[in-house]
Amino acid sequence: MQEILRTNDIVLISFVEALLGDASIKHVVLDQNMSILEGSIGALPRRLLVDEDKAAHARVILNDAGLGHELVPPPSPGQ
Template identity: 60%
Template sequence: MRELVRTNDIVLVSAIGALLDGANIDHLVADQNMSIIEGSLGILPRRILVHDDDVDAARQVLVDAGLSHELRPDE
């Protein structure tokens, strides 16, 4: 799996998840449960991961949605 986005914005995480779901792209939100440790302060970023085979399609979905500035640099 490869990291697509890293953010502290839980609304953005939800929106990106909905976009990927709409495009039938499986994804995983990593570090989502870290809020228990940090006390729900939003300090620790959540990471959205997609399968290696879906990276290009997922990146294009976010570009089309005007969220290209949120993408992690492509390796």
């Protein structure tokens, strides 16, 4: 799995999930339940991950949707 997005914005997460779902790209959002520990203040970002073989396609979809500035940089080769 490769992280492509990290944000505190739950609306953005929902939008990205819809975009990826429409493209049939399986994804997972981590750290959703951390709000219980932080008191629901939204201080801890949620991470959205996709399969490594779909990461490039997911990045193209998000770039086309005008969300390129929200993307986590791709890992360096060999990581």
